[in-house]
Amino acid sequence: MKKRIRNHERKMPLTELEQFLTGRIWLREFMPFAQEEVDSAIAAGKIGVKKGITENKECTRCLERSPQKIISFNCAKCQSVCYYCRHCLKMGRVSSCTELIYWADPSPKPKTPHSFIWNGLLTNAQQRASDEVLESLSCNQSHLVYAVCGAGKTELLFPPLAKALEKGQRICIAAPRTDVVLELSPRIKAVFPDSVIHTLYGGSPAETGFAQIVIATTHQLYRFENAFDAIIVDEADAFPYSFDPSLEGAVIKAKKRESPIVYVSATPSDRLLKEIPNQSKIFGRFHGHPLPVPQFRPLWNYRKIFSKNKIPKSLTRWVNDRLAKKEPFLVFLPTVELIEQAIPLFKKLDARIEKVHASDPERKEKVLKLREGKISGVLTSTILERGITIPNVQAAVVGADEAVFDSAALIQIAGRVGRSSDFPAGEIVFFHNGIVRQMDKAKRQILFYNKEGFR
Amino acid sequence: MNCYLCERELPQLPSWRGLFLNDIQEVICGRCKNGFMKISGTVCPICGLPNEGLCRDCRYWETTEYAGLLQSGTSLYYYNEAMKDFLHQYKFLQDIVLSEVFARQLRDELGKTKAAIVPIPMHPDKLEERTFSQIDCMLEAAGLRYSQYLTKSEQVQGKKTKKERMSAPDLFHWNGKNVPRKILLVDDLYTTGTTLRHAAKELKKAGAEEISFLALIRS
Numbered sequence: 079m080k081k082r083i084r085n086h087e088r089k090m091p092l093t094e095l096e097q098f099l100t101g102r103i104w105l106r107e108f109m110p111f112a113q114e115e116v117d118s119a120i121a122a123g124k125i126g127v128k129k130g131i132t133e134n135k136e137c138t139r140c141l142e143r144s145p146q147k148i149i150s151f152n153c154a155k156c157q158s159v160c161y162y163c164r165h166c167l168k169m170g171r172v173s174s175c176t177e178l179i180y181w182a183d184p185s186p187k188p189k190t191p192h193s194f195i196w197n198g199l200l201t202n203a204q205q206r207a208s209d210e211v212l213e214s215l216s217c218n219q220s221h222l223v224y225a226v227c228g229a230g231k232t233e234l235l236f237p238p239l240a241k242a243l244e245k246g247q248r249i250c251i252a253a254p255r256t257d258v259v260l261e262l263s264p265r266i267k268a269v270f271p272d273s274v275i276h277t278l279y280g281g282s283p284a285e286t287g288f289a290q291i292v293i294a295t296t297h298q299l300y301r302f303e304n305a306f307d308a309i310i311v312d313e314a315d316a317f318p319y320s321f322d323p324s325l326e327g328a329v330i331k332a333k334k335r336e337s338p339i340v341y342v343s344a345t346p347s348d349r350l351l352k353e354i355p356n357q358s359k360i361f362g363r364f365h366g367h368p369l370p371v372p373q374f375r376p377l378w379n380y381r382k383i384f385s386k387n388k389i390p391k392s393l394t395r396w397v398n399d400r401l402a403k404k405e406p407f408l409v410f411l412p413t414v415e416l417i418e419q420a421i422p423l424f425k426k427l428d429a430r431i432e433k434v435h436a437s438d439p440e441r442k443e444k445v446l447k448l449r450e451g452k453i454s455g456v457l458t459s460t461i462l463e464r465g466i467t468i469p470n471v472q473a474a475v476v477g478a479d480e481a482v483f484d485s486a487a488l489i490q491i492a493g494r495v496g497r498s499s500d501f502p503a504g505e506i507v508f509f510h511n512g513i514v515r516q517m518d519k520a521k522r523q524i525l526f527y528n529k530e531g532f533r
Numbered sequence: 534m535n536c537y538l539c540e541r542e543l544p545q546l547p548s549w550r551g552l553f554l555n556d557i558q559e560v561i562c563g564r565c566k567n568g569f570m571k572i573s574g575t576v577c578p579i580c581g582l583p584n585e586g587l588c589r590d591c592r593y594w595e596t597t598e599y600a601g602l603l604q605s606g607t608s609l610y611y612y613n614e615a616m617k618d619f620l621h622q623y624k625f626l627q628d629i630v631l632s633e634v635f636a637r638q639l640r641d642e643l644g645k646t647k648a649a650i651v652p653i654p655m656h657p658d659k660l661e662e663r664t665f666s667q668i669d670c671m672l673e674a675a676g677l678r679y680s681q682y683l684t685k686s687e688q689v690q691g692k693k694t695k696k697e698r699m700s701a702p703d704l705f706h707w708n709g710k711n712v713p714r715k716i717l718l719v720d721d722l723y724t725t726g727t728t729l730r731h732a733a734k735e736l737k738k739a740g741a742e743e744i745s746f747l748a749l750i751r752s
């Protein structure tokens with residue numbers, strides 16, 4: 079289905095400076111424009127200026143206030159006691175004597191035509207949720223989409239997004255991790271090929287023009303203020319969004335005051351479930367098959383066994399099974415140290431087994447290679463618990479009893495398995511050194527989804 | 534408190550340790566600490582580079598007008614990835630709290646010296662741009678007193694060849710204050726040794742007799 083979204087006719091195009099700065103809050107000294115151009119726009123009142131750290135010692139960009147993060151020092155630039163923010167330091171240091179600038183005089187945005195190319199196929203459950211999100215957005219109310227892994231939550235957002243573009247709105251889709259942003263971006267671009275869509279994450283290439291849709295990591299929202307007519311927060315429960323309250327502040331700062339937030343999550347927190355009145359629930363997968371249910375298998379003293387440079391027997395058996403059946407697999411381990419210790423041992427089973435962790439620059443490529451069958455399996459930290467889809471992938475958690483694997487993480491990991499309609503089943507094994515509550519909770523929850531999704 | 538470098542939570546120290554006034558607090562975790570590699574074994578007696586006897590650079594210097602200016606020197610760490618990341622966060626991102634990271638090591642190395650500690654100065658323009666002097670701040674974090682007898686005369690241009698840098702015009706000028714007999718220069722990164730030798734030459738002209746140095750890193 080191709081639909082041309084008509085908008086009112088074109089007004090004067092915006093200057094590049096206005097395109098860039100509208101809805102943003104940016105360090106004056108790091109502006110990618112000639113200094114004179116910025117200075118004269120400030121003199122003309124087009125650009126507003128704010129102090130980097132307020133008198134109350136709050137960071138104007140990330141809203142950090144804790145004295146552990148707002149640090150005082152004797153500043154050689156302003157020749158007095160100055161404060162800087164450690165919390166958002168990596169985006170360029172904000173201090174009392176640096177200035178943040180924003181576009182103070184927005185002109186009416188020229189309406190541009192958008193296309194909406196999409197097969198339009200949704201399951202009944204997706205369709206209902208999609209209509210409900212549209213309804214909430216049309217009356218500026220926040221909404222929670224509680225959908226299991228593989229429910230097809232991105233697709234159901236397409237119609238509401240198309241509607242927003244039609245109205246000339248500016249939308250942000252925020253996700254906690256770069257992996258998720260990189261996975262979403264091409265899918266959104268394919269559906270809205272004529273729209274300006276920016277993809278922002280730490281170290282992302284520069285984008286130009288005025289973006290109608292911004293797909294960004296939650297961190298990047300620090301650099302926006304009063305910008306969006308709606309924000310969709312994908313994986314709303316995921317690290318670091320759930321652990322870092324300032325990111326929640328960033329979402330609120332980045333949207334316009336009256337704008338709604340759409341939270342999307344497979345494992346929403348109790349707080350979200352309680353606080354967001356409009357909710358849609360999808361407990362069945364789009365392909366109509368149930369979620370794979372985790373099996374519990376003991377793996378006594380696995381740390382000790384690994385430290386003797388051995389892989390515990392039942393884990394070896396599991397991996398050999400996958401290799402024999404040529405099934406791609408993920409083995410989740412609790413710590414990076416254990417991954418380092420284990421990888422040479424796994425390489426002896428098959429040299430095409432690789433490792434991946436949070437600071438691995440080749441993470442993207444390795445996941446791609448696993449999908450293409452160029453590597454047989456991956457040892458990983460929780461970093462790959464979400465956002466990745468590999469047909470026929472099988473998963474094992476080693477040390478499912480350890481604290482890093484809370485029930486939400488375990489549900490997400492199980493959610494990697496059986497996503498494609500060609501291979502809707504698959505193995506998810508929790509190897510443990512004693513069953514703990516979080517494991518039980520995850521399994522119970524998955525059984526509940528399967529019951530609810532098939533009513 | 535969290536590690537200044539990786540943000541992981543640091544283990545709580547028993548509270549009685551805070552009672553020792555000159556105990557410097559650890560600000561990074563064991564893992565990050567292990568990322569830095571200490572220089573040990575046989576080193577060049579002048580610059581501290583791991584080497585049997587004088588290293589190639591120092592042998593060259595000893596054939597120039599800078600011969601004999603530096604009595605001896607110590608370099609504490611290798612310039613590895615962890616150290617590059619540290620310098621990036623400290624100097625480029627201007628994360629001033631990182632001045633505390635090597636405070637203990639600096640105090641252990643310099644706490645008992647009889648010489649006057651002299652940090653390599655920054656050019657005033659550069660100082661204003663960075664908003665702090667990275668070496669002064671490290672010495673302060675280590676609770677060390679220091680004095681300054683030099684001013685930086687011109688900004689060193691970045692991408693010069695090694696040879697051009699070794700033969701740069703005078704980098705420092707004496708500031709007119711009475712120079713003590715024994716001087717210990719402190720710099721963060723020893724690359725060719727040009728900076729330290731220029732500083733030593735100017736100090737010697739101004740009356741210093743014995744000049745040694747400490748560099749945090751030998752690249």
Ligand SMILES: [Zn+2]
Nearest residue numbers: 137140163166
């Ligand atoms: Zn900040």
Ligand SMILES: [Zn+2]
Nearest residue numbers: 153156160175
């Ligand atoms: Zn200042």
Ligand SMILES: [Zn+2]
Nearest residue numbers: 536539562565
């Ligand atoms: Zn650390």
Ligand SMILES: [Zn+2]
Nearest residue numbers: 577580588591
């Ligand atoms: Zn040497």
